[in-house]
Amino acid sequence: MATIYQVSELAGVSLATVSRVMNKNTRVSDKTKKKVLDAMEQLGYKPNSIAQSLASNCTNSVGILVSELHGPFFAQMMAGIESELRAAGKHVIITTGHSEEDKEQEGIEFLISRRCDAIILHVEAVSDDYLIKLSKGSTPVYLMSRYVEQLKDNCISLDxxxxxxxxxxxxxxxxxxxxxxxxxxxxxxxxxxxxxxxxxxxxxxxxxxxxxxxxxxxxxxxxxxxxxxxxxxxxxxxxxxxxxxxxxxxxxxxxxxxxxxxxxxxxxxxxxxxxxxxxxxxxxxxxxxxPVGKMGEMAAKLVLKDVYQNKNLVINRFFEPTLMQRDSSAPLIK
Amino acid sequence: MATIYQVSELAGVSLATVSRVMNKNTRVSDKTKKKVLDAMEQLGYKPNSIAQSLASNCTNSVGILVSELHGPFFAQMMAGIESELRAAGKHVIITTGHSEEDKEQEGIEFLISRRCDAIILHVEAVSDDYLIKLSKGSTPVYLMSRYVEQLKDNCISLDxxxxxxxxxxxxxxxxxxxxxxxxxxxxxxxxxxxxxxxxxxxxxxxxxxxxxxxxxxxxxxxxxxxxxxxxxxxxxxxxxxxxxxxxxxxxxxxxxxxxxxxxxxxxxxxxxxxxxxxxxxxxxxxxxxxPVGKMGEMAAKLVLKDVYQNKNLVINRFFEPTLMQRDSSAPLIK
DNA sequence: ACCTTAAATGTAAGCGCTTTCATATGCAAT
DNA sequence: ATTGCATATGAAAGCGCTTACATTTAAGGT
The missing domain is CATH 3.40.50.2300 (Response regulator)
Incomplete structure (x- = not known):
């Protein structure tokens, strides 16, 4: 697998320049940019995301903890989160808490040790105090379908x-x-x-x-x-x-x-x-x-805005449910 | 966050020794091991998994591609995969292909660029040829509910x-x-x-x-x-x-x-x-x-065995479905 | 032509680990 | 004591990037 070094060699520029064209944030002259892009193309270069993470101290990954993968909400919530995050080039690491306090804590620690840039939690067993303490750590914490007053800016909840x-x-x-x-x-x-x-x-x-x-x-x-x-x-x-x-x-x-x-x-x-x-x-x-799917999307947007500096996203932390009238209820027959 | 260097300093040993007690594969005297463990404890040290991945060229992550997160199989399959892998300290990166050829390919490339140690695919749009070519790459590929003769050792399928x-x-x-x-x-x-x-x-x-x-x-x-x-x-x-x-x-x-x-x-x-x-x-x-859940577990076991050298796992690549007799069918009334 | 300044590029030091190779240590046998 | 050997430990290079800082280049003003 080609490395940035080989690209720089082929393009006849320095490592730093190659890195610059990848990260688009500093100016590079059009001429050298083209040389670099061509070299990348030719080598089939794909940046090593692990090395990027280590150097930039950003893993581009978001941890998700849910109670059960086969629970009724999980799939919709995940679909919402994943589609948003994936479009931004981030990825999702998933684990489960099985609604048990120690497993939820263990799952959270696992995600943190993986150096997720943020974690989105759908937990029920863990206490509010634990969550408050947790959110003082270096990994930003977001809560789905759970409202904790002190963490209100990080909660996505339903009325x-x-x-x-x-x-x-x-x-x-x-x-x-x-x-x-x-x-x-x-x-x-x-x-x-x-x-x-x-x-x-x-x-x-x-x-x-x-x-x-x-x-x-x-x-x-x-x-x-x-x-x-x-x-x-x-x-x-x-x-x-x-x-x-x-x-x-x-x-x-x-x-x-x-x-x-x-x-x-x-x-x-x-x-x-x-x-x-x-x-x-x-x-x-x-x-x-x-609307768990929508709430998942919003949680992802919130992370994108807070953690990945994606400024112009409109956030709505409070969702309103709606009635689905179907056939199991009907007007009273006198 | 404490680094291995701080641990080594506090314990009065070298980096290498600390690394050795973490990785348990080389012998370290009980005395120094204790010193190191105490130092870790005292500092609340957690290894940086990103740095480990870069140095060891192993990310401990397995990529999963499914058609739809809210599809009926996904949750059960995932539950099977996740529980197995998580117990082994690996984690799962998930993405979706929406049963469209280009999206499936894009998802696969995404997982590979994330340097997953293996990928488990539940795909339908992509061709057999593509899969065969893919499996010649450096990332091991496993197939769920799809049988490709040339890749038969890497397929988990249902009869x-x-x-x-x-x-x-x-x-x-x-x-x-x-x-x-x-x-x-x-x-x-x-x-x-x-x-x-x-x-x-x-x-x-x-x-x-x-x-x-x-x-x-x-x-x-x-x-x-x-x-x-x-x-x-x-x-x-x-x-x-x-x-x-x-x-x-x-x-x-x-x-x-x-x-x-x-x-x-x-x-x-x-x-x-x-x-x-x-x-x-x-x-x-x-x-x-x-039995998609069981098949998911088995896919995880297969990865554990092939990729992570977890020798003594018994693998079964072929699953047999069973009848669930319920109330929608009944003896013919003459 | 000469100096100033901004833009483009290069140099090199990390990020926090693993791992090879070299060295030090301890112990049994002489 | 001396040698030999196995075992424990250390030194240092390297994984593939990012980024602060240094240097070069080009362009504009006199």
Whole structure:
């Protein structure tokens, strides 16, 4: 593989000049530039990015830590990040944290030891304090779908409360008034805020929040089926069910169908996230679109702007979810 | 950030010795080893992996090229590759080819210019010749789900014919004899081999392949719905439908349901791949499991063995798919 | 023609490691 | 003690670039 030295020799110039034509930031006369370019062409020269990194103290790589590679968000988020970064000639190093505190920390240390220019984290197990301390280090840290006040400039987050509001609001608009709610684990900020949105919509409609029609699930399918089972076993009266994510909505739909419900006429169901399979469910799931792909793109843009001095990028750190009306929810039949 | 030089100073030894205790391959006396380790500890020393790469001509990184990050296989494949490689201290650099020839080539060049120690490709647009030429270069090339005779030692592939056979066989076992088939684009080896398996199963059962009950789809949902529409419009008689992938099976299921079919009683449907949403469909989709996760792991192991001299790994280049019997196919009701 | 100044190019010192080769050390055998 | 040998350690070159600084070149003003 040709080196910069061979190029300089063939072109009859110094190493520095070759480096200059590669880095385009200092002026080189057109004549010598051409000589150098020709020599590169002739030798099939490709700069050694490792040597560049060492000399310039910039690896052109961004580390990404996600919970699970096969989780529903990861792929879309990654697609967003990768396309932005790749277009800028940067690359992405990926690792996983499996939602466990020590594995997340280990993954972060791994990325830092690889000398990533920045890291984008989608973590849940690690504490806010840890993140704050981490961000004092030399590697810039960005957070996806997690808001930490002290790090607010580095957070890309979703307005979960608005999402929760929209979900319940869509059901209210359909004339429902007896609405059950299956929440996610309340120590997770997302779950908490979605519930807040639900309560807000109810309050606005003059309906008081009924603790009996409230169940805390685990964000998995079983959480949804257990939740619905609970409401049914308690012989409660309700015509709609709002779930804090799509997995639980799917679990609830399965349970409902197995117990003779005709969806959506007997029960309207709404999810949250608009994961890939929402559109494959039967009936197709009405849900709140969580624009993770767009948020990934934005995280990448933020890195490009902050770390790689790509000045004129417009940054939006706060995303608004939208309603995806499909077939699992419908107007109340009196 | 501490350098090896500072460690050597604090420990009162030479650079070389510090390097030796890091690389564990040459003997260092226990006494000096301890001094060095203590010094590292005290300084919080982390080796600079970039400098290591430059000096050792080994980047400890493996490039991965996939068609789409949000495609159904990618996540599982990646999860397999990443977990294996990460455990060995290597990392993964990811990029996409979007199934377009020039983008795939560009992605490959990008990975090579990053000096990956090996690249794992999941490509479809690029030609066999290109791959053969590529593998003559200095970066070892591995192929996922693609078999090229000349590169057979570097291919991890699935027995698609067996899969096609199993799919149709399961339907035959249910007593069906009028079986429609929606194939994938026949220039794709996977699609071709799956069809071969289908024919083999028919032949074995003494049923002759009927070109009227055969349709070539596009591997997307629309291919499935169009295929089924075609069969119905032609007023053909069939009680089962085998599709060459799950997307088409899903499309066919939607079309069937919209046209009053009661699944699986009016029509048994089988897919192929067992993508993540197969289990979320209604009824849940009977399909052929494509063990992409395992194949990803194996690709990583192969790299570990070939490139990183990890001798005692057992390699299996050929994977066998298995039947996932679910609710979308059932015994024929006479 | 001569001096000044800006632009173009060259020189050489790193970046933080690995690794070859040379040297020092310790120990057993004489 | 002396030799020999294996083992432990050090010195220094080099991996392929970037970049501060020094030097050369060209152009403009008098």
């Amino acid at each position: 979960n409360q608005l999402g929760g509001y929209l979900a319940t609001k869509s059901i209210l608009n359909h004339g429902h008034t007896q609405i059950a709610y299956i929440a996610g684990p309340q120590f997770k900020a997302d779950a908490f805020n979605r519930l807040e949105g639900h309560k807000q919509a109810l309050a606005e409609a003059g309906i008081k929040f009924d603790p009996a029609l409230f169940y805390i699930g685990d964000f998995n399918e079983t959480g949804g089926s257990k939740g619905l089972k609970h409401f049914i076993d308690e012989k409660l009266s309700f015509t709609a069910l709002v779930c804090a994510n799509d997995e639980m909505a799917s679990g609830a739909m399965k349970y409902a169908r197995e117990h003779g419900y005709n969806l959506p006429n007997d029960l309207s169901i709404v999810g949250f996230d608009n994961v890939i399979f929402a559109n494959y469910l039967y009936p197709t799931l009405t849900t709140i679109d969580n | 698609n014919q067996l899969g096609g056979y199993l799919a149709t066989k399961s339907i035959l076992n249910h007593g069906h004899t009028q079986i429609a088939y929606i194939a994938g684009p026949q220039f794709k080896a996977d699609a071709f081999n799956r069809l071969e398996g289908h024919k083999q199963a028919l032949a074995e059962a003494g049923i002759k392949f009927d070109p009227a009950l055969f349709y070539i789809g596009d591997f997307n949902e629309t291919g499935g719905s169009k295929g089924l529409k075609h069969f119905i419009d032609e007023k053909l008689s069939f009680t089962a439908l085998v599709c060459a992938n799950d997307e088409m099976a899903s499309g066919a299921m939607k079309y069937a349901r919209e046209h009053g079919y009661n699944l699986p009683n009016d029509l048994s449907i089988v897919g192929f791949d067992n993508v993540i949403f197969a289990n979320y469909l209604y009824p849940t989709l009977t399909t052929i499991d494509n």
